[in-house]
Each structure stands twice: as C-alpha cells, then as structure tokens.
Amino acid sequence: MTGAKKLYIKTYGCQMNVYDSERMAEALGGQGYVETDTPDDADMILLNTCHIREKAAEKVYSELGRFKGLKAEKPDLKIGVAGCVAQAEGQEIMRRQPLVDLVVGPQSYHRLPELEAKARGGEKALDTDFPEEDKFDHLKARPKAKRGPTAFLTVQEGCDKFCAFCVVPYTRGAEVSRPVARILDEARDLVERGVREITLLGQNVNAYHGQGPDGADWSLARLIWALDGIDGLERIRFTTSHPNDMTDDLIEAHGTCAKLMPYLHLPVQSGSDRILKRMNRAHTAESYLRLIERIRAARPDILISGDFIVGFPEETDRDFQDTLDLIEAVNYGYAFSFKYSTRPGTPAAERDQVDEAVKSERLYRLQDLLTRQQRAAQEAMVGQEVGVLFEKPGRLQGQMVGKSDHLHAVHVSDSDLRPGDLRRVRITDSTPNALGGRLA
Ligand code: 5AD
Ligand code: SF4
Numbered sequence: 001m002t003g004a005k006k007l008y009i010k011t012y013g014c015q016m017n018v019y020d021s022e023r024m025a026e027a028l029g030g031q032g033y034v035e036t037d038t039p040d041d042a043d044m045i046l047l048n049t050c051h052i053r054e055k056a057a058e059k060v061y062s063e064l065g066r067f068k069g070l071k072a073e074k075p076d077l078k079i080g081v082a083g084c085v086a087q088a089e090g091q092e093i094m095r096r097q098p099l100v101d102l103v104v105g106p107q108s109y110h111r112l113p114e115l116e117a118k119a120r121g122g123e124k125a126l127d128t129d130f131p132e133e134d135k136f137d138h139l140k141a142r143p144k145a146k147r148g149p150t151a152f153l154t155v156q157e158g159c160d161k162f163c164a165f166c167v168v169p170y171t172r173g174a175e176v177s178r179p180v181a182r183i184l185d186e187a188r189d190l191v192e193r194g195v196r197e198i199t200l201l202g203q204n205v206n207a208y209h210g211q212g213p214d215g216a217d218w219s220l221a222r223l224i225w226a227l228d229g230i231d232g233l234e235r236i237r238f239t240t241s242h243p244n245d246m247t248d249d250l251i252e253a254h255g256t257c258a259k260l261m262p263y264l265h266l267p268v269q270s271g272s273d274r275i276l277k278r279m280n281r282a283h284t285a286e287s288y289l290r291l292i293e294r295i296r297a298a299r300p301d302i303l304i305s306g307d308f309i310v311g312f313p314e315e316t317d318r319d320f321q322d323t324l325d326l327i328e329a330v331n332y333g334y335a336f337s338f339k340y341s342t343r344p345g346t347p348a349a350e351r352d353q354v355d356e357a358v359k360s361e362r363l364y365r366l367q368d369l370l371t372r373q374q375r376a377a378q379e380a381m382v383g384q385e386v387g388v389l390f391e392k393p394g395r396l397q398g399q400m401v402g403k404s405d406h407l408h409a410v411h412v413s414d415s416d417l418r419p420g421d422l423r424r425v426r427i428t429d430s431t432p433n434a435l436g437g438r439l440a
Contacts, residue, residue, distance in 0.1 A: 013050025271326025
C-alpha cells in the first residue's frame with residue numbers, strides 16, 4: 001500500500017467522546033493516518049463507545065458484527081474499541097468479538113500510537129489503565145488545521161459523586177481538572193484556527209478546580225473570566241453541571257460575563273426527595289428549585305435544560321408525579337429523558353426494578369410535558385432580536401444555519417453570510433426544530 005493509511009472513527013454518546021475522537025484522530029495522524037468518512041476504505045476502524053445505558057453499550061457489538069465481511073476481504077484492517085465500553089469491559093470485548101484488535105480506555109488515548117503499532121504487528125493490544133500522567137499533554141494537535149466556528153474543550157474529567165444509577169465514576173474515573181494554563185493555550189490555539197465559541201466540557205464541569213498560574217486552585221467561574229479575556233473568542237458555554245457545585249461566583253458570572261451564554265444544563269434526574277435520596281444525589285427538589293431561582297435572578301432570560309430518569313428502582317406513581325410537578329415549576333427550555341437502565345456494578349442494579357411497561361408510560365407522559373415546554377420556550381423567541389453564530393449552509397439555496405445565544409437552531413436566508421459570522425437576528429417564525437429570522 002502507498003500513501004496515507006485511512007482511519008474511520010465512529011463516535012457514540014456524549015460530547016466528551018466527540019472531543020476525544022478528535023484527539024485520537026490527531027494522535028494517529030502522527031502515525032500517518034488521515035480520516036475517512038466510510039469504513040469501506042479504512043485501514044483502521046475505531047468505535048468510540050458509550051456505556052451509560054444498556055442500549056448504547058449493546059450497539060457496539062452489533063456494529064462490530066457488521067465489519068466481519070470487511071475484515072475477511074482485507075486482513076490488514078485493524079479494528080479498535082475505545083471509550084467507556086472499552087473501559088468497562090476491557091478484555092471481555094475481544095473474547096466476545098475476536099475480530100477486535102485493539103481496546104483502549106478513555107484515560108489511555110495518548111498511548112494509541114504504541115497500541116496501533118502492536119496491533120499492526122499482529123498482536124492484540126489492550127490498555128484500560130488510569131495512568132498518572134495527563135493524557136492531554138501527550139495528545140499534541142497537528143499543525144494549525146483550520147476549524148469550524150464552534151469547538152469543545154475538555155477541562156475536567158471523571159466524577160466522584162457516585163449517583164446510584166451511573167457508570168461514569170467507574171468508566172471515566174475520579175474527578176480530575178486540567179491546569180488553567182493548558183486550557184488557555186488550547187483555547188487561544190482554537191481561536192487562531194477560526195473558533196469563536198468554546199464549550200467547556202466535564203462530567204462535573206462546575207466542580208472544576210484546576211491549578212492556576214498562581215499555584216492556587218481556580219474555580220470554573222475564574223477560568224471563564226480568564227477565557228473572557230481572549231480576543232476573538234465570542235461565546236463561552238459549559239456542560240454538564242451538578243446542582244451541588246453551582247457556586248456563587250458561577251451564578252454571578254451568568255449575570256455579569258457577556259461572553260457566557262444564557263443557557264445552563266443542570267440535570268436534576270427526579271423531583272421526588274425519596275428517589276433523589278436513593279439516587280444518592282445529595283440535594284432535594286426544593287434546594288434545586290431555590291437554586292434555579294437564584295440563577296434566574298442573576299440572568300432572567302437564562303434557558304435551563306435538564307436530564308431525567310423515569311422508573312428508577314422503587315419509583316412509585318407519587319414519586320413520578322413529584323417529578324412532573326418539579327418540571328412544571330422549573331419550566332425547561334430543553335431536556336433529555338431516559339428510562340432507567342440497569343448498569344452492572346452500580347448500587348441501583350441490585351434493587352427492585354420498575355416494570356418496563358410502567359417505565360414506558362411514564363417516559364411518554366414526561367416527554368409530552370417537556371416537549372410542550374420546549375416548544376413554548378422556542379416560540380417565545382418570535383419577535384425578539386437574538387445573537388446568532390452562523391455555522392454552515394442550510395438545506396435551502398442561500399440559507400445559513402447557526403445557533404442563537406439560547407442554543408436554538410436559527411435559519412436565515414442571506415447570501416452574504418459566512419460560517420463564523422456572529423450577527424443580530426430578528427426571529428420571525430418557529431417550526432418544531434428550528435427558528436427562522438432575518439438579519440436585524
Ligand atoms: N439509566 C438511565 N439514564 C441514565 N443516565 C445515567 N445513567 C443512567 C442509567 N443507568 C442519564 C442521566 C445522566 C445522563 C447523562 O444520562 O440522566 O444525567
Ligand atoms: Fe453520573 Fe453525573 Fe451522577 Fe457523576 S454526577 S455519577 S456523572 S449522573
């Protein structure tokens with residue numbers, strides 16, 4: 001074979017996996033790989049996997065099964081599994097699906113070049129350690145490739161909260177924050193490459209406490225203020241936050257930092273104190289509602305989004321009604337909701353499970369309410385003037401699509417618009433999944 005080797009990466013799950021996939025592509029770029037968007041001509045296939053719910057985890061095996069034909073045609077093809085399924089199941093993956101050559105957990109991506117070489121040499125390569133070194137220090141970007149207007153930047157990883165349903169503390173490990181200087185360097189580099197909006201990522205991003213240049217631990221708010229000083233960076237977002245780490249300085253930043261966008265993803269999971277306790281959430285419905293009030297006092301137009309789980313073990317109709325009541329009280333602008341899924345090794349897996357049909361019925365009712373709130377929040381934008389960062393052409397001729405400050409998709413037809421333009425837009429209409437408008 002001549003020329004570059006081809007790498008196909010498929011990403012499942014959360015935004016951190018999207019960020020990690022970019023870093024893996026860069027790490028393998030150093031080994032002569034270029035990315036391809038189809039598995040058919042790949043020399044290496046990497047699945048960056050998600051373990052959060054059973055369905056997500058099982059998808060990996062059906063996807064792997066589909067590569068059997070390709071591997072038979074092309075014995076040199078290497079197949080790897082990365083991400084949280086790799087971390088959780090390790091060697092078991094190769095046992096269950098022998099065509100897998102390489103398994104690498106989320107904390108070991110900087111070791112990919114060695115693992116790739118090992119796999120090329122015909123050996124099985126596995127690394128699911130939690131090494132001491134900072135993997136990001138070893139994942140150097142390729143020289144100055146141009147980027148789109150928005151980017152993710154991981155600032156914190158892992159979780160020490162141990163919610164009773166969640167695998168994250170086991171797959172991503174203990175909470176670790178990256179040092180401030182590294183984050184600022186990476187942010188400046190992104191801005192030089194065309195990025196105008198950065199979303200700071202962490203499983204518990206508002207628990208961020210990275211070392212500052214002064215040697216002290218910096219809070220997320222302090223980091224945001226430092227990013228605010230970067231010329232050319234226009235918008236800052238962060239996700240995902242835990243209610244108990246919503247500190248005063250962070251709430252205040254929502255009211256005073258103009259680059260910090262009026263959108264906050266603040267999962268509550270349930271509105272029943274009984275269930276919250278069993279989930280080990282360490283907050284109540286009431287404390288969450290009070291927190292939302294304080295955040296809205298700082299930034300009245302902020303759009304709140306959340307995550308919900310229905311059918312957590314022992315959840316009764318009364319508990320579920322409490323969740324609906326909380327949703328009514330908060331009025332969400334956006335939400336993700338799930339049926340509880342049993343995860344091996346987590347405390348809730350051992351408890352009395354709720355009937356699948358009951359879960360389905362509750363999810364249906366919950367989503368109906370959330371969808372109505374979401375539509376109303378979107379429709380309330382009609383007639384308003386909002387900031388929009390344009391990202392790419394829309395489906396119609398001359399149309400551009402971007403995201404509003406409140407993270408709504410916005411279409412505008414104007415042939416002068418370019419990706420990366422940040423403009424004021426008068427919203428004129430609302431369809432189920434997007435807003436339309438014209439330049440103000
Ligand atoms: N079952 C269902 N949903 C889950 N989540 C996490 N673990 C589970 C589980 N076992 C949801 C939570 C979390 C989101 C990322 O996924 O709502 O906030
Ligand atoms: Fe999982 Fe989030 Fe709870 Fe951590 S805080 S255990 S990541 S749901």
